[in-house]
Amino acid sequence: MSLALFDLTGRTALITGGSQGIGFALAQGLAAAGAQVILNGRDPAKLAAAAARIPGAATLPFDVTDHAATRAAIDGLEAQGTALDILVNNAGIQHRAPLEDFPPDAFERLLQTNIASVFHAGQAAARHMIARGRGRIINIASVQSALARPSIAPYTATKGAVANLTKGMATDWARHGLTCNAIAPGYFDTPLNAALVADPAFTAWLENRTPARRWGRVEELQGACIFLASDAASFVNGHILYVDGGITASL
Numbered sequence: 001m002s003l004a005l006f007d008l009t010g011r012t013a014l015i016t017g018g019s020q021g022i023g024f025a026l027a028q029g030l031a032a033a034g035a036q037v038i039l040n041g042r043d044p045a046k047l048a049a050a051a052a053r054i055p056g057a058a059t060l061p062f063d064v065t066d067h068a069a070t071r072a073a074i075d076g077l078e079a080q081g082t083a084l085d086i087l088v089n090n091a092g093i094q095h096r097a098p099l100e101d102f103p104p105d106a107f108e109r110l111l112q113t114n115i116a117s118v119f120h121a122g123q124a125a126a127r128h129m130i131a132r133g134r135g136r137i138i139n140i141a142s143v144q145s146a147l148a149r150p151s152i153a154p155y156t157a158t159k160g161a162v163a164n165l166t167k168g169m170a171t172d173w174a175r176h177g178l179t180c181n182a183i184a185p186g187y188f189d190t191p192l193n194a195a196l197v198a199d200p201a202f203t204a205w206l207e208n209r210t211p212a213r214r215w216g217r218v219e220e221l222q223g224a225c226i227f228l229a230s231d232a233a234s235f236v237n238g239h240i241l242y243v244d245g246g247i248t249a250s251l
Contacts, residue, residue, distance in 0.1 A: 182226045186245050
């Protein structure tokens, strides 16, 4: 197999939630593989600072939880002559609380940010991709797409929905030349997990529970993203790729 299959030169990728953590690392990986990357988020200053660290990166601030704003931003980008080849739906939040005490407003925020945004951006981008007969959509799921832990039941519900929406996207859009897949990270050292990383008891549990015996590094997600965005994955569709150090493979 030629390494040219993984070359993303000439392709444009939009990464939601791209200013930090997993989203930023994925943007770095796609850029290193040759893609022009566009970082999305709600804070223009934070986006600009992140984009300055990736040669040639651009920014597109909008709120992915707002359907109209998301549609307008992506339609506007396309109208200006920038064709999106790759969409990475990475934006996400977490809220931890016992399920019996979980705040309803936090539940709604999780639904809007973690799953509704995947629909909003996915539909807006797919309409243009369908017209061209090609496109790559990569959603960020989680080990919580398949497994649960105490205090994060609503997050688990949203990530299970991301996995199933990914399958639905593939089912509807594969015939139009799109591939729609998801990366399901295990436990990675990110700003979202900062409290857990700082907790010695949780880290000890994680090291014992994960066959790799450690936290993941965000750079270790780049290869999976490049693969799914590339010609090497041209017949991979509706797949949930777990990158988790083996945690979902063991009891």
